[in-house]
Amino acid sequence: MKARLKSVQTGKYLQGIFEYDRTSTVLQANGLGFDPMEEYTLLSLDGTDLVHGSKVVIRTGNSYYLHPLNGGGSSVQLSHWGSSEQTFVIERGSPNGGSITSGDIVSLKTEKGKYLTVHSNQKNRLGAEALSAGTNEQFVVEAIETKGAPLNVVAFGDSIVWGQGLYNRDKFTYLTKQWLQVVTERPVELFVFAHSGATIEPSDSNDSFRDKQFAVASEDLTNLWKPIPPGEVNFGYPTIHQQVKSAAVRLPYWHHVSPEMVDLILLDGGINDLGPVTICRPFTSSQWIMDKTAEAGKNAHEMIKTALAKYPNAKIVITDYYQIISQHTSSMLLGFLDWIFSNPSTSSSIPEIAASSQTSSFLPDEGIPDLSPEEMEELYLRELYTKLKEMGAFENLKAKDTIAFGAGKEDQGNLLKAMSENTRLFKDRMNAEMQKIANIFPDRVTVASCRYTDTDAVFAPKSSLWSLSGIQPVDPVWEKRLEDAKKWGKTIGHGLAKTKLASIGHPHVAGAKKYAEGIRLALHRKGWLVETHGLIKRIFQQLLNREATAKELEFFHIQFAQGFTVKDIVRFIGMNDLFRKTIEGLDDRDMVNKIMNAFLGRMPREYDYVRWPYITQSGNWAVTVTEIIESREYHERFGEWKIPSSGRNPVEKGVYVFQYKEREGTVALDRVHEEMNTGTAPLWRHHWTKNWSLVEPFTHRGAHYLLGYKAHSGEVFIDQYTFDYDGTRSLWKHQWTSNWSILQPFPYKDKQYVFGYRERNGDYFIDQINDDMVGTTPIHDGSWTKGWSSVQPFKKGSDVFLFGYRYSDGKYFIDQIKSDMSGFESKCSGKHWTKGWSIVTLFYGADGEVYVFGYRSRDGDYFIDRVNDNLSGTTPVGNGRWTTGWSRISPFYWNGNVYLFGYRSQDGKVFIDKIRDDFQKTENIWSKHWTTGWTTVIPAFMIEE
Numbered sequence: 001m002k003a004r005l006k007s008v009q010t011g012k013y014l015q016g017i018f019e020y021d022r023t024s025t026v027l028q029a030n031g032l033g034f035d036p037m038e039e040y041t042l043l044s045l046d047g048t049d050l051v052h053g054s055k056v057v058i059r060t061g062n063s064y065y066l067h068p069l070n071g072g073g074s075s076v077q078l079s080h081w082g083s084s085e086q087t088f089v090i091e092r093g094s095p096n097g098g099s100i101t102s103g104d105i106v107s108l109k110t111e112k113g114k115y116l117t118v119h120s121n122q123k124n125r126l127g128a129e130a131l132s133a134g135t136n137e138q139f140v141v142e143a144i145e146t147k148g149a150p151l152n153v154v155a156f157g158d159s160i161v162w163g164q165g166l167y168n169r170d171k172f173t174y175l176t177k178q179w180l181q182v183v184t185e186r187p188v189e190l191f192v193f194a195h196s197g198a199t200i201e202p203s204d205s206n207d208s209f210r211d212k213q214f215a216v217a218s219e220d221l222t223n224l225w226k227p228i229p230p231g232e233v234n235f236g237y238p239t240i241h242q243q244v245k246s247a248a249v250r251l252p253y254w255h256h257v258s259p260e261m262v263d264l265i266l267l268d269g270g271i272n273d274l275g276p277v278t279i280c281r282p283f284t285s286s287q288w289i290m291d292k293t294a295e296a297g298k299n300a301h302e303m304i305k306t307a308l309a310k311y312p313n314a315k316i317v318i319t320d321y322y323q324i325i326s327q328h329t330s331s332m333l334l335g336f337l338d339w340i341f342s343n344p345s346t347s348s349s350i351p352e353i354a355a356s357s358q359t360s361s362f363l364p365d366e367g368i369p370d371l372s373p374e375e376m377e378e379l380y381l382r383e384l385y386t387k388l389k390e391m392g393a394f395e396n397l398k399a400k401d402t403i404a405f406g407a408g409k410e411d412q413g414n415l416l417k418a419m420s421e422n423t424r425l426f427k428d429r430m431n432a433e434m435q436k437i438a439n440i441f442p443d444r445v446t447v448a449s450c451r452y453t454d455t456d457a458v459f460a461p462k463s464s465l466w467s468l469s470g471i472q473p474v475d476p477v478w479e480k481r482l483e484d485a486k487k488w489g490k491t492i493g494h495g496l497a498k499t500k501l502a503s504i505g506h507p508h509v510a511g512a513k514k515y516a517e518g519i520r521l522a523l524h525r526k527g528w529l530v531e532t533h534g535l536i537k538r539i540f541q542q543l544l545n546r547e548a549t550a551k552e553l554e555f556f557h558i559q560f561a562q563g564f565t566v567k568d569i570v571r572f573i574g575m576n577d578l579f580r581k582t583i584e585g586l587d588d589r590d591m592v593n594k595i596m597n598a599f600l601g602r603m604p605r606e607y608d609y610v611r612w613p614y615i616t617q618s619g620n621w622a623v624t625v626t627e628i629i630e631s632r633e634y635h636e637r638f639g640e641w642k643i644p645s646s647g648r649n650p651v652e653k654g655v656y657v658f659q660y661k662e663r664e665g666t667v668a669l670d671r672v673h674e675e676m677n678t679g680t681a682p683l684w685r686h687h688w689t690k691n692w693s694l695v696e697p698f699t700h701r702g703a704h705y706l707l708g709y710k711a712h713s714g715e716v717f718i719d720q721y722t723f724d725y726d727g728t729r730s731l732w733k734h735q736w737t738s739n740w741s742i743l744q745p746f747p748y749k750d751k752q753y754v755f756g757y758r759e760r761n762g763d764y765f766i767d768q769i770n771d772d773m774v775g776t777t778p779i780h781d782g783s784w785t786k787g788w789s790s791v792q793p794f795k796k797g798s799d800v801f802l803f804g805y806r807y808s809d810g811k812y813f814i815d816q817i818k819s820d821m822s823g824f825e826s827k828c829s830g831k832h833w834t835k836g837w838s839i840v841t842l843f844y845g846a847d848g849e850v851y852v853f854g855y856r857s858r859d860g861d862y863f864i865d866r867v868n869d870n871l872s873g874t875t876p877v878g879n880g881r882w883t884t885g886w887s888r889i890s891p892f893y894w895n896g897n898v899y900l901f902g903y904r905s906q907d908g909k910v911f912i913d914k915i916r917d918d919f920q921k922t923e924n925i926w927s928k929h930w931t932t933g934w935t936t937v938i939p940a941f942m943i944e945e
Contacts, residue, residue, distance in 0.1 A: 153173070153191070156240050161266060179516065191251065200239060200299040200300055297430070326454035451517070451518055602646060658940035667685070692708045714735050742759070766779045779822075789805060855889050857886060877918075877920075890902075906932065
């Protein structure tokens, strides 16, 4: 069963945390449900169906397993290990018969008899501490609908397939997995055995470090538990051929996947058999490169024959190589070499390297007996550095832009030109060798082109490869890579320095996407795994509500094979007569309904109709379709490969309540049911940083936002709710001055503004929030008297006013904000209420008038006043007494009535009261207990259509 596991106690989802090589697991408080690391396969070891008492292993979307450490101790992580300790017993909350299905509440017990629970001193981290089911963490099983058995994808190879320098989520293997999951609608399991430094076959040279590399080269089960070096650190072992052989044993034993169940193999190999430095070395002869690539090609042929035999149902996609250095490579290449050899901390520990710098002769292409390939790479690097230094290549590096190729026999430019030619020669020859193999086995093997050109080369202006920033690598995992290298004994020569800079010349995030695109094209061309006709049929059903004809299926099949994405097909159909004919004769409103439902999978909201008022006129429909397909909403919900469909949370009518805990950082959104007496339904939980002292909701042009501020540091942000209200996305972060006590967004003449006030010294400001929500523009500032505890904007007619109250003496005022925002005009001042009202907030009544609600926490007194029409003050209309201690009370309007939403932080009690039409009393509609500690609880927005 593929499912998400949601904590009953906290509403948080069990989720893995992405790292480059290993993964831990926590209860994440986001509840978005779209992160693949929230998706788990619950694999029964007793049979196909899960029932109460089934023994299960729990596998993530990244092929890690939930695993109690230390013999079932108090920590739980995700790992590749496949021992009995990864086995859990699944127990249904109510142990009735039948299979466990979506919505069932379950507990997970380790083989040692301890239950999975939240770690006692780390609120989000999981442990296996509880000894009884009464104190454990229970989970709601949210089954993920899938079609068909899982596709199993296996990756063998070197650092290219491994994804040097990339987070797992950015590697082309993982991108391929995600894509297959979308287009096939089947679960996809990915198993990566590739690692940095892998050769196709072992070196013939004596390698004194081979025994220290802890290789799992054998197919014997006894070797399965040997520690494996991190894939990010360069080791030659296990070789790629050994990966192919040993995985046939590891997959069934670790992952319960037999070799016959493997559907797709992603594979490369060859560059480490020659050595990347040796290839780039300008003194390496062309003949040697051609001979060695031919030898690597023969080895690759044998390796692929092994793979075809061991995985009889798998298709194999070989990824090609690219030209590392070209005429577009900049002088940063020289800076890279200069830093390695001029930095004392990277000095060599191999005597032969230092000696080689004194020689004027060239080192032999075939290497030196008794030196390992890695040691020879050290010598070749030193040799290149010495020759270039003699030519003055490292002088005035900052003044150089690109490397000038020279014409002299041994000048700097000619050496660098030779480097470029050698890398091109290797790329062409190795790719040709792999293509020959694919031609021998055309039904099962193909080559995927990354489609790099010479402009993608390292240190080129438009490079697709990792580079440097100063002397620091720019990949996000280099510090962890260096730490692991030290743990695993990478100390020879420049091993540590090279490990630190190992990402250079490997595909970065955008470069990995090109590889993923190449793999997609290769699978489309061959018609493997992805049944494009089914994909096209689903697109036609969504957009046109009809079946595709045979001619249409063939036409769009060709488009996919030529590189079209789902989004390209959607755009093509949407701009074509195919779609236009479905909306002919509709009026403006119905046409907006049809287009929004087809391309976004949802009905319009009122502001969508306002946005496109004349859609039926003169081709305006086409403009609307284009805007929707290129919109942020489409991009974030569907990307390039998802077919438009409804979101996870159907957007329903109602009032939405935002909550935040300042001390913990927990944030949440609930929807108030239309039937108020049934209370609220949680939509999502997430985790922000702590200490946001002010979080204010506002709505602008139909979209809903949050403005947040930390008083102690001055940090400020604007977030927008996602289009299905499954969370928020960050739009802007900035630093303001500290200690603003009041921030109030308000609209005026189609613009959005924010008023700020600092209680301790009386400073205030008005900023305009930029239309794109990225930043604010200062309009006006000044200073008032100190101590105003509440200042709120309100509209009366077309004008905007401020209502202020001071807790310490009960004074209140009403000012009008000038139309140009340049200051204020006093309407009411010098008026007093009693002091000590802890909550003073404004609301609009059903009659359209402005009212003030006040509450005093210490004694429970409350009042309702109406703001006078002439703004001269307020008139009492109602009062009463409640219980004490309410920390947040906010009015909201719904279906012709005014309600109050209240929360008490000390005990978590929450209520909804209806204000009677005569404002004399309130009527309780609903009450309940939430968790304690929420510092912001406020009805943030409403959806009425």
